[in-house]
Amino acid sequence: MSLLDDIQKSVYDGKTAPTLELVKKALEAGLNAQDILHKALIPGIRDCGAGYEKGDKFIPEMLLSAKAMKQSIELLKPHLAAGGEMETGKVVMATVEGDVHDIGLELVTVMLESAGFKVRYMGGDVATPDIIAAVQEFKPHLLGLSALLTNTMEAMPKVIKILEEKGLRSSVKVMVGGAPVKQDFCDEIGADGYAYDAGAAVPMALKLRKSMGG
Numbered sequence: 597m598s599l600l601d602d603i604q605k606s607v608y609d610g611k612t613a614p615t616l617e618l619v620k621k622a623l624e625a626g627l628n629a630q631d632i633l634h635k636a637l638i639p640g641i642r643d644c645g646a647g648y649e650k651g652d653k654f655i656p657e658m659l660l661s662a663k664a665m666k667q668s669i670e671l672l673k674p675h676l677a678a679g680g681e682m683e684t685g686k687v688v689m690a691t692v693e694g695d696v697h698d699i700g701l702e703l704v705t706v707m708l709e710s711a712g713f714k715v716r717y718m719g720g721d722v723a724t725p726d727i728i729a730a731v732q733e734f735k736p737h738l739l740g741l742s743a744l745l746t747n748t749m750e751a752m753p754k755v756i757k758i759l760e761e762k763g764l765r766s767s768v769k770v771m772v773g774g775a776p777v778k779q780d781f782c783d784e785i786g787a788d789g790y791a792y793d794a795g796a797a798v799p800m801a802l803k804l805r806k807s808m809g810g
Contacts, residue, residue, distance in 0.1 A: 599625060600636040603668075607640025608647070610660025612667055619668045629675035632668075641665050641703060642795045658699060666706050676712070685805040686736040690718040690727050691774075692751035697744035700774065703794040704740060711798050713738075713805075724751060728758050731768055737805055740797070741787075743774040752777075753785040769804040773797060 597605075599622045606615040622632050644661040647653035653661075689705050691698050698720035705717045716734050718726070731739060739759075743749045752772055759765040769788040772781070782790035789804050791797035 599627065600632065603632065603636035604640040604643065607637055607661055607664050607668070608643045610644075610657055610664055612660070612664040615664040615668050616671060619671050623672075623675060629672045633672060633676070637665050637668055637672075638707065638795045638798075642793060645700075645703075645793055655699065662699070662703055662706070665703075669706060669709070685713050685738065685801075686734060687713050687715045687738040687740055687801065688718065688727070688730045688734055688736045689715055689740040689742075690722040690730070691720040691742045691744070692727075692748050692755070693721060693723050694751065695743050695745050695748035696720040697742070697774075700744070700794055701740075701742045704742075704773070704791075704797040707794060707798045708740075708801055711802065713801065724755055724758065727755055728762065728764070731759065731764055732762075736768055737808055738769050738771055738801055740771045740773070740801075742772070743777060746776045749774075749776055749781065752781075752787065756786055769808065771797070771800060771804060 599618060603615060603618045603622065606618055619632060641661055644653055644658055648658055687708055689701055691701050705715050708715050716730055716736065718730060741752050741755060743752065756765065756770055759768065771789040771791060772787045773791040777790065779790050789800045791800045
């Protein structure tokens with residue numbers, strides 16, 4: 597197994613200290629920080645998410661994997677910045693009203709921050725007026741909305757409608773995700789992008805940010 601494979605497995609296993617040691621070793625060996633992030637850390641957390649969906653992993657184990665990844669990204673941040681590879685942009689992240697699930701949202705936030713975005717993390721069960729207020733105050737380039745329950749998905753088009761009514765829609769790209777959310781729903785409600793999991797969210801965010809220019 598390569599160092600990247602070892603890091604990926606260590607994240608999957610939720611072993612923070614060994615993961616940090618492996619990341620240090622990879623940096624010392626001259627591995628690119630972006631490669632460590634995208635070819636080891638993100639695949640590790642994706643594997644963990646897949647394991648959770650299959651019933652092989654449980655929430656406490658997911659949290660351990662998230663901790664291993666978070667601390668590893670903190671270690672990588674100076675190297676990501678030093679390479680001039682950091683993107684710029686601001687994002688508001690929220691799980692919509694009535695839905696308390698925020699583990700996936702937190703993972704996406706960590707990954708966005710690792711890619712150089714400044715993120716206002718609002719957590720779970722965020723009232724629609726609070727999301728609108730955050731867009732008005734923080735003036736983000738992107739708004740990420742998550743829903744893990746089918747009956748809370750309908751809050752997403754409501755947020756978009758109010759953004760339009762308040763003249764804010766043209767200034768922010770809306771990205772949606774969560775287990776019950778699919779591309780057709782994204783298209784139906786007029787959102788700008790859809791990410792099927794935390795790993796797919798960063799490329800989508802970068803794409804949307806690039807499309808805005810400035």
